[in-house]
Structures are given as C-alpha cells and as structure tokens.
Amino acid sequence: MHDVLDDRDLIPDEAEQLATSGYQVGSLLEQARAAAQADDRPGLAKIEDQLAAVPRDPGWRYHEPGADELAALLPAPTPVALTLPDLADRQYGAWLGRCVGNTMGKPVEGLTAAEVETYLRAAGAWPQQGFVPLLDQLPAGVSHLHQSAPLASLGRFTAIPRDDDLDWALVGLHLLETYGDTVTTEDIAREWLNLLPFTQTFTAERAAYRNLVRGLQPPKTATWRNPYREWIGALIRADAFGYAHPGDPGRAARLALTDARLSHVANGIYGETWAAGLVAGAFVTREPVVALAAGRSCVPDGSRLAEVLDGIAALATDGASYEEARAWLDAHTGQYNWVHTINNAGIIAVALLWGEQDFVTTIARSVAAGLDTDSNAATVGSVFGALYGAAAIPAELRAAGGERLTSAVQGFDGIEITALAERSLRLAERAAVGAGV
Numbered sequence: 001m002h003d004v005l006d007d008r009d010l011i012p013d014e015a016e017q018l019a020t021s022g023y024q025v026g027s028l029l030e031q032a033r034a035a036a037q038a039d040d041r042p043g044l045a046k047i048e049d050q051l052a053a054v055p056r057d058p059g060w061r062y063h064e065p066g067a068d069e070l071a072a073l074l075p076a077p078t079p080v081a082l083t084l085p086d087l088a089d090r091q092y093g094a095w096l097g098r099c100v101g102n103t104m105g106k107p108v109e110g111l112t113a114a115e116v117e118t119y120l121r122a123a124g125a126w127p128q129q130g131f132v133p134l135l136d137q138l139p140a141g142v143s144h145l146h147q148s149a150p151l152a153s154l155g156r157f158t159a160i161p162r163d164d165d166l167d168w169a170l171v172g173l174h175l176l177e178t179y180g181d182t183v184t185t186e187d188i189a190r191e192w193l194n195l196l197p198f199t200q201t202f203t204a205e206r207a208a209y210r211n212l213v214r215g216l217q218p219p220k221t222a223t224w225r226n227p228y229r230e231w232i233g234a235l236i237r238a239d240a241f242g243y244a245h246p247g248d249p250g251r252a253a254r255l256a257l258t259d260a261r262l263s264h265v266a267n268g269i270y271g272e273t274w275a276a277g278l279v280a281g282a283f284v285t286r287e288p289v290v291a292l293a294a295g296r297s298c299v300p301d302g303s304r305l306a307e308v309l310d311g312i313a314a315l316a317t318d319g320a321s322y323e324e325a326r327a328w329l330d331a332h333t334g335q336y337n338w339v340h341t342i343n344n345a346g347i348i349a350v351a352l353l354w355g356e357q358d359f360v361t362t363i364a365r366s367v368a369a370g371l372d373t374d375s376n377a378a379t380v381g382s383v384f385g386a387l388y389g390a391a392a393i394p395a396e397l398r399a400a401g402g403e404r405l406t407s408a409v410q411g412f413d414g415i416e417i418t419a420l421a422e423r424s425l426r427l428a429e430r431a432a433v434g435a436g437v
Contacts, residue, residue, distance in 0.1 A: 040290040058111050066266075080247030095243075099417060107132040109156075109366070111145075118139055128368065132152075172238075173420065178191070181251070211224050229266075248283050282294075286388065360397075
C-alpha cells in the first residue's frame with residue numbers, strides 16, 4: 001500500500017526513491033521503515049528533514065536531464081502518410097490489445113515472477129494461455145492476489161474490468177480531442193480534476209492530484225512529497241499520444257512529455273516518452289525491434305532507462321535466449337520497487353523481443369516476469385495490436401469482455417472498443433491533414 005496521505009508510506013518510500021537514484025541515504029531507509037512500523041510520527045518527520053539534505057554520490061555516472069533539456073533532445077516530428085484501411089485495423093488492434101492484455105495480467109499484479117508461476121501452475125494455466133483462473137485457495141508460496149481478482153479472472157466478467165491503465169488511455173484520448181496538440185500541462189491538470197475520482201488514481205498520480213488540490217502548480221506537483229516520481233504511472237498514460245501520431249514518435253513523445261511533467265521527473269518522464277514513441281513506431285512496421293528503436297530514440301542517452309533498454313537490445317542482437325534476457329534484467333534492475341519505470345519497461349521490451357510474434361506468448365512472457373503485470377501486459381498488448389492488427393488477437397479473448405470497457409473516467413463507462421478505435425483514427429487523420437501529408 002502506498003498512501004500519499006500517510007507519512008508511514010511517504011517517508012520510507014522517499015528514502016527508497018533517493019537510495020535507488022544515487023543519493024547517500026545511509027541507514028535512513030532502515031530507520032524510516034522502523035519508524036513507520038512503530039507508528040513513530042515525530043521520528044518520521046525528523047527523518048524526512050534529514051532526507052531533504054542528503055547529497056548525491058559524487059561518483060554518480062548518469063546524466064538524466066530535466067523536462068526542458070529533454071524537449072530539445074527528442075526526435076523531430078516526422079509525419080507519415082498511412083493507408084487508411086491499414087491504419088484503421090491497427091488502431092482497432094491497439095485498443096483491443098491494450099484491453100485484453102491488461103486483463104490477462106490484472107489478477108496477479110504485484111506478485112514476484114516465482115509467485116506468478118506458482119499460482120498459474122496450481123491453476124493448471126502454465127504457461128499462460130488466456131485470462132487467469134481464480135482458485136478458491138491460494139497455493140503455498142503465493143502471498144496474495146490483487147484485490148481485483150474476483151472481478152478480472154477467467155469467466156468473472158462480461159465487460160473489460162475497470163483499471164487505471166485503461167482509464168489513462170481514455171483520459172489521453174479526451175485531452176487530444178478537446179485540446180489537440182496544443183494541450184498544456186495546465187490543461188491536463190484541470191481535466192484530471194474534472195474526469196477522475198481521487199480514489200481511482202495511484203502513487204505519483206495521486207500525489208500530483210493531492211498537490212493540485214492544495215494549490216500547487218506544475219512542475220512542483222511532480223516533486224512535492226511525491227516519492228513515486230520515477231514510478232510507472234506516467235508510462236501507462238502514453239498510448240493515446242502514439243495512437244494520435246502513428247509513425248511520428250517525436251510528436252507523440254512531445255505530447256507525452258507535456259503530460260508526464262505533471263507528476264513525474266527523470267526516468268518517470270522518460271518512461272512515458274519511450275512508450276509514446278514505441279506505440280507510434282509500431283504503426284508503421286511489423287517488427288518489434290523497429291518499434292522499440294523508435295521508442296529508444298525518445299529516451300536520453302546517459303540515463304538509467306537508456307542503459308537497460310540498450311542492454312536488452314544488445315542481448316537480442318547477440319542471440320540470447322528469453323531466459324538469459326530475463327536473468328540479465330533481474331540482475332540489473334532488482335534494486336527497484338515493483339512499480340518503478342525502469343524494471344517494468346525492461347519487462348515490456350523483453351516480452352516484445354522474445355514473444356515470437358504471437359499475442360498470447362508475448363503477453364504471457366510479460367506477465368510471467370511478475371511486478372506490475374497488468375500495466376506491462378497492457379502496453380505490450382497495445383504495441384502488439386498496432387504492429388499486427390486486430391486479427392492477431394485471439395477471438396475468444398476479445399469476446400470474453402464483450403469488446404467494451406468499464407471505466408471510472410467521466411463519460412466513458414461502457415464505451416465500445418470499436419468507438420475508441422474510430423475516435424483515435426480521427427485524431428490520426430487530423431494530425432496527418434494538419435501536417436500536410
């Protein structure tokens with residue numbers, strides 16, 4: 001649990017964020033966790049003050065630019081004219097893939113890779129072939145299932161279950177329909193408050209929402225008492241920007257940057273620019289490696305995220321196995337929280353590169369890695385659908401959710417996936433006309 005209103009979460013989480021970002025926290029992380037366990041509020045306040053003065057290791061070797069510097073580093077906009085029938089199918093596939101993938105990962109969100117395998121084996125569903133079955137009793141070695149499991153498991157739903165990974169794609173669609181490419185971070189902040197209940201936001205988004213209500217303005221909304229500022233929340237908000245600019249990762253990434261700076265910094269922002277570029281790039285290729293290269297062009301060299309993505313790409317070039325890639329990723333990102341951007345982006349990349357161009361295999365490999373399984377499977381599914389179109393997603397998986405969504409976003413509950421695909425297609429057409437292609 002990460003409650004942005006509770007110091008027992010915020011202060012240990014801030015210590016962890018600093019420790020994994022090169023700051024010399026020493027024993028403060030352990031002290032914060034102990035104080036939280038003891039409900040020592042004065043002790044936590046003292047530790048928070050100490051954390052604010054902690055220096056970064058002088059040997060820190062990464063360069064992770066802020067939003068303004070990043071804007072100058074992103075690829076130039078390169079609008080691409082697409083054959084409309086092909087684009088329509090890929091838009092439909094992207095929305096379908098995101099919805100189905102998200103639901104395939106939802107019940108086991110937050111489990112380790114070992115727990116996911118243990119659970120699925122006990123359920124007779126290893127390797128995963130579809131939605132997660134719900135067992136009456138947890139097998140030994142599995143700590144819990146996600147609280148959504150009774151509503152998101154095999155045979156338990158007739159519409160795609162509500163999830164923040166899907167809600168944010170709807171918010172992005174609304175933003176672009178309302179403001180177009182001139183949308184500002186301030187516009188986005190205002191629409192969050194209008195469209196989403198506070199309780200349906202999490203980690204960095206909930207911290208930024210709280211900060212907006214307190215009267216703070218971007219970019220301070222991303223930094224004031226927000227230890228989740230490099231977690232995966234911004235990455236999961238990227239897809240609509242890629243849908244609106246197929247084949248133009250630079251423009252998609254610029255919109256993602258505008259969005260991400262409301263709640264994130266550094267690798268938290270890079271995760272969203274990467275995902276937007278990745279999705280945009282997927283619309284003009286059938287090769288995951290090409291789409292991933294488009295996404296990588298939207299991540300600054302010298303960052304921790306770039307290092308991990310480059311390492312995975314090198315493994316694929318060298319002919320490493322899926323198991324070898326997973327082991328490398330675990331060894332290089334094991335220090336991060338299970339909802340951090342860097343480790344989860346790595347899982348997405350590995351699943352796409354070693355997914356054998358099969359939807360179920362690709363999603364299953366993202367889920368099998370554990371951590372933020374629903375978010376990762378949603379992004380993987382979105383990219384897969386953009387790469388290969390709707391027919392690449394098995395009909396029985398599409399049918400299970402009735403191809404319509406349950407949502408907490410005002411005005412979107414019950415919407416059909418076909419309607420979403422038509423709306424994002426119109427955005428892409430509008431972008432092409434505006435660019436003169």
